[in-house]
Amino acid sequence: EATTDEGERESYVVATDNAYVPFEFLDEETGELVGFDIDLMTAIADEAGFDIEFEAMEFDGIVAGIGSGRFDIGIAGMTITEERKENIDFSQPYYEAGLIVAVQADNDEINSVDDLDGKTVATRTGSTSETYIRENTGGTPEAFPQITEAYQNVIQGRADAVIYDIPNVQYYASTEGGGQLKTIGEPLTGEEYGIAFPKGSELRDIADEALTTLMEDGTYADLYEKWFGE
Ligand code: ARG
Known part of the structure; x- marks a missing residue:
């Protein structure tokens, strides 16, 4: 909630996740919340002149908590969808992602999304992927509260494939999941x-x-380079 003591900067609670590499996650050494979303939101607050405090929670809780007005701002690699727009107002898009299939690195049976019919497909609870699996693959979604569990289930052969956001799959596959997971198609x-x-929040236009300023002055590009190296 905003504090409005005269002469003081307003302070807002930002709902986020702590396990969505490289957008928001806990630094292994310091235990601090870091990532592209964290840096971007901090830069936005600096630019706009307000203070923020991050509160980490499960992704599902962010969508629900913003919808109900419990939190002022949410940043969590959240896809803008028509369905969510019924309960949530979104900023302009700040990142282009997409969904991708990944399987065990030595799997040569599943070569495209068309091979998922009748298979078990892991993902994260409440994500756009969960809907995608149910509506487009003929596979059975198995949704976990933490995406790492979904990846581990595929690596250990308990699920046939995972569908999730490309930047997260790629980052995981090249770090923690090194050599054990491959994207296909x-x-x-x-x-x-x-x-x-929250719907109708005046903060949306301010943020x-x-x-827009950060996109024009090079700050966004610097953060992009820092986290995605391009
Ligand atoms: N982009 C997908 C969605 O909006 C997945 C986001 C997951 N983000 C997270 N912080 N776990 O459903």
Whole structure:
């Protein structure tokens, strides 16, 4: 909630996750919350002149908590969807992602999304992937509260495949999941990430304007380079 003591900067609670590499996760050494979303939201707050405090929770809780107005701002690699827009206002898109299939590195049976009919497909609870699996693959979604569990289930052979956001799959496959997971095929969807606000929040336009400035002044590009190396 905002504090409005005269002469003081307002302070807002930002709902986020702590296990969505490289957007928001806990630094292994310091235990601090770090990532692209964390840096971007901090830069937006600096630019717009307000203070923020991050509160980490499960992804499902962010969508619900913004919808009900419990939190002021949500940033969590959240895809802008028509369904969510019924309960949430979004900033302009700030990142282009998409969904992708990944399987065990030595799997030569599943070569595209068409091979998922009748298979068990792991993902994260409440994600756009869960809906995608149910509606488009003929496979059975198995949704976990933490995406790492979904990856581990595939690596250990308890699930046939995983579908999730490309940047997260790629980052995991090249770090923790090194050599054990491979992506297959083309991106299945386009996913535009937006910062979430309760319906009608005045903060949306304020944050959007700051975001535009950061996109124009090179700050966004620097953060992108830092986290995605391109
Ligand atoms: N982009 C997908 C969605 O909106 C997955 C986001 C997951 N983000 C997270 N912080 N766990 O459903």
